[in-house]
Amino acid sequence: MKKIEAIIKPFKLEEVKDALSQIGIEGMTVSEVKGFGRQKGHTEIYRGSEYKVDFLPKIKIEIVLPDARVESAVKAIVSSAKTGKIGDGKVFVSDVEEIIRIRTEEKGDDAI
Amino acid sequence: MKKPLFLFLLTASLAAGMTAAAAPAAQRAEPTLEQRVADLEAYVNNGSRGADTNTAVNSKLGSCDPKTNAFTPNPGPGPNAWQMISAALVLFMTLPGLTLFYGGLVRRKNVLSVMAQCLLLTGLVTILWYICGYSLVFHKGNSVLGNLGFAFFNHVDSSPNTDYSYWVSQNVFAIYQLMFAIITPALIIGAIAERMKFSAVFLFMTLWMFIVYFPQAHMVWGIDGLMNGVFNSDAKIHAIDFAGGTVVHMTSGWSALVLCLILGKRLGFGKENFSPHSMVLCMVGTGMLWVGWYGFNAGSAVASDVIAANAFTTTTLATAVASFVWPMAEWFFRGKPSVLGFCSGAVAGLVVITPACGFVTPGGAMLIGICAGLIPWFFCYKVKAWFGYDDALDTFGVHAVGGTIGALLTGILARNAANANLALNLKSFITDTPLQRLVIEQLKAIGITLALAIVGTTVIAYTVKAVMGLRPSEEVESIGLDLAEHEEEGYHG
Secondary structure, eight states: OEEEEEEEOGGGHHHHHHHHHHTTOOOOEEEEEEEOSTTOOEEEEETTEEEEEOOEEEEEEEEEEOHHHHHHHHHHHHHHHOOSSTTOEEEEEEEOOOOBOTTTOOBGGGGO | OHHHHHHHHHHHHHHHHHHHHTOOOOOOBOOOHHHHHHHHHHHHTTOOOHHHHOTTBOOSSEEEOTTTOOEEEOOOHHHHHHHHHHHHHHHHIIIIIIHHHHHHHSOGGGHHHHHHHHHHHHHHHHHHIIIIIHHHHHSOBSSSOBOSTTGGGTTOSSSBOTTTOSSSBHHHHHHHHHHHHHHHHHHHHHHHTTSSOHHHHHHHHHHHIIIIIHHHHHHHHSTTOTTOTTTOTTOSSOOOOSSOIIIIIIHHHHHHHHHHHHHOOOTTTTTSOOOOSOHHHHHHHHHHHHHHHHHHHGGGGSSSSHHHHHHHHHHHHHHHHHHHHHHHHHHHHHSOOOHHHHHHHHHHHHHHHTTTTTTSOHHHHHHHHHHHHHHHHHIIIIIHHHHOOOOTTOHIIIIIHHHHHHHHHHHHHOOGGGOTTHHHHOTTTOOSSTTOTHHHHHHHHHHHHHHHHHHHHHHHHHHHHHHHOSSOOHHHHHHOHHHHHHSOOSOOO
């Protein structure tokens, strides 16, 4: 079992969600996050005052999948979230030791 | 012990009043039909009834005391309706217009502190106004301050005070003018936002009303005021200020600069991000200010007459032009037009047209709009950065600069065609040319207003500092005034 964490541009969320549903992925956790990478922040100007805003709003999607489905899911995320410009985000894939479905107490792949 | 003494004084003063009023006077004659028609025409044209000036005749639009022969005019329904609406509009500028405009521009941890200060002033100034404020400004007295004849709203009833209007009830007039007295100190809050103790704001503003506002308002608008060039033929300075360029914007703006210099910069100024927590609230507040300002400017005619109609027009033109010019200047010089630029331009336009609105023509208003879009903009963008003062929400840049250039432009652009009252006492000062003598009189008025605001505020600020201190502790300031001083938060979650 693997966990995919994808940091993407907020306006790409709908496209990414649609791409994932098309390959049959039924659940995900989405959060609004802030951060920066090479893109850095932007400048805001209010009358005479200039402020550099380092942290930009991003969306983080988390999905846990059986190993066999990870590659297609990553492909779907990357192709749907890509604009080709700096700041498109990143995808992290990591191992997950255990999953428990709270309602039924099923474990492992059955709980996904 | 106290009560009999009080009763004695009351009886004595009543008796004194009666002897004074009981002077023998010929009975007023009932008006002829022609005089009654003339009274109605006077109502429509905002003029005086026969009985207002002629003690030999009575009027059906008022009542005569058969013993003293004193005439008490009735208010007119039209002017009263307009003046009550105008008063409500000017209150709307403060609550919630200015509170949202300012509240949106501060950080979220201080939004309620700005609102609390505006609310405090609404109640506090109303109490001061009732006790003696109205009297000090609008009762006859000397050229700087009125006397206490209207203290505790004594004699302030629904009958007009014909020094100020033939058709608006004096109590309505008093409440209308109260709204100006409320918003003026509230404007100062913009410069000192996020870093002044609530208790210090309380004491400072109370003293400021007595030392700066009441004298300034009496000098400019009091019937025997030093600078009331339009209506006081004995005015030493023949200046004009239609709706408060000097009284409201110059006093508050220059006091704001002085107070923010004495107070010092906010913690983290120039290092931390002080960007507005809600430009949306700021924009909503701007819209309310603009709407409310019609009561402020057109309402200052104290009649819904030709002068009010012109003021309504010039206010719209100047404001719309300034709200256009400011963001265009940003776009040209900085690359992007901002919502705060549109909002600031609108407010600057309203400020600059304020002293001029009832005295200039539409053409003059367009010119004023352009100046209002460019000059305060320049002060907020460049001058503030050069000197590095922390005028948090640009009260100085918009109100002091705007009020001052407004007073000056009024001198240059006032035209007899815009306001027939200018011919009453100012014939030799207004010759319908840019360099008319009025300009010098306006400069004198600007000088006196500047001196009063700067000296008054310096003295008051150091007094309050010595008594209780001006700033909260560093810890309070970094937690935010909302939680520390009011035990509330503007937003949860």
